[in-house]
Amino acid sequence: MRQTVVITGSSGLLGEALAERLGPDFTVVGLDVVAPSEDAPIDLSLHFDVTSDMSVRDALDRIRMEYGRNLAAVVHLAAYYDFGGDPSPLYDEVTVEGTRRLLRHLRKQDFALDRFVFTSTMLVHGPVKPGDRIDEDSPLDARWPYPESKLDTEGVIREERGDYPSAFLRIAGVYTDHGGQPTLVQQIKRIHSQDFNSFFFPGDSEAGQAIVHLDDAVDAIVRTVERRRDLPEEAEILIGEPDPMSYAELQDEIGEHLWGAEWPTIRVPEGMAKAGAWVQDRVPGGDSFIKPYMIELADDHYALDISRARELLDWEPRHDFRAELPGILDQVRENPEEWYKKNGLDMPEDAVGAFD
Secondary structure, three states, rough: OOOOOEEEOOOOOHHHHHHHHHHOOOEEEEEEEEOOOOOOOOEEOOOOOOOOOHHHHHHHHHHHHHHHEEOOOEEEEOOOOOOOOOOHHHHHHHHHHHHHHHHHHHOOOOOOOOOEEEEEEEHHHOEEEEOOEEEEOOOEEEOHHHHHHHHHHHHHHHHHHHHHEEEEEEOOOEOOOOOOOHHHHHHHHHHHHHHHHEEOOOOOOOOOEEEEEEEHHHHHHHHHHOOOOOOEEEEEEOOOOOOOOOOHHHHHHHHHHHHOOOOOEEEEOHHHHHHHHHHHHOOOOOOOOOOHHHHHOOOOOOOOOOHHHHHHHOOOOOHHHHHHHHHHHHHHOOOHHHHHOOOOOOOOOOOOOOOO
C-alpha cells in the first residue's frame, strides 16, 4: 500500500510540480483554497483554508477517513506573499497562525507523521559580503515582512510539532525555464523595453542573490520526503545554486543578449533612489515594481554553502542559471508577447516585437 503525502498550497507552481514528482510513488492529497487544474496529478484534492479551524479540521477528517492516520509527510507550502513589501495582517493570519492551526489539528486528531516539511526561505538569514557564504548556522536576520513571517513560522513549528520530526528547507528564489522569479523578469523587462531606470542601481552591483530552478527545488523536497526517517529530528537545509550572478554581471548579460552591448550600471545614492521609487509609485497610472524597501536591501548578497544539502539529501542543483539565462533571453527575442504573458506581465506599448 502506498504511503500518503499531504501538500498544502498544492495548486501553486511548486505544489503542482511536486505532486507530479511524488505521484508515482505516493498517494498525494492536495489542500488549497484554489481548485487544482483539471489534469493535476493529485489523488484527492480538498478545499483548505488554513485560517479556518473548521476547514482544517474537516480536511484532516476526510484524509483520515480515506487513508488512515499514518502520513509519510506533510509538505507545507501554503503561505501569504506580497512582493510590495508592506506589512500585512495576512502574514500572521495565513503563514504563522495558519501553520500553528494545522499542527494543532494534526496532533489533536492523532495523526502519525513521519516528517513535517516546511518551505522556508534563505532570506531568514542576514546577508553577507561578496566573497562570503551563508550556511545554516549563519545569523538569522529577516529584513522585511515575508522572510520575517517565515522565521516566525519556524519558531511556531518548534513550539507546536510535538513528536513530529520537522525539516525547514530554506529555499532561494525559484526561477523557471521562462524566468518566473519576479526580480529577474522585471530586470529583463526594464532592459528589453530600454527603460531609462534600468541603468541605475542604488546598491553594490557586485552583490547578487542565489536562485534555484523549479525542478531542483522540487527535487530537494522529494529527497526530503524520501529520506524523512533518516534526517535529524529538526533539519534546517539551505537549497539553492551556490554562486549567484552579480547584479552587474546579470545586467551585462541581458543587455548583450538583447541589444548586442553591455548594459551600463550607474550607482545612485539610496535617498535619491527611494525618492524616485516613491514618486513613480504615486504618479497617475504609476505602479512601480521597485519599492523603497527594495532599495534598502540593494547591497544584500546571498551566496550559499550547500554542504548540508549534499550531506543529508545527496542534493545539488542540476541547473546552472548562467547556462539557463541565454535560453530565457532567446524567448524574449523570438516571441516577446508570449514571454510577457508566461511571466504574468503586461507588455509595454513601446517594447519591441520579435527581433530580426
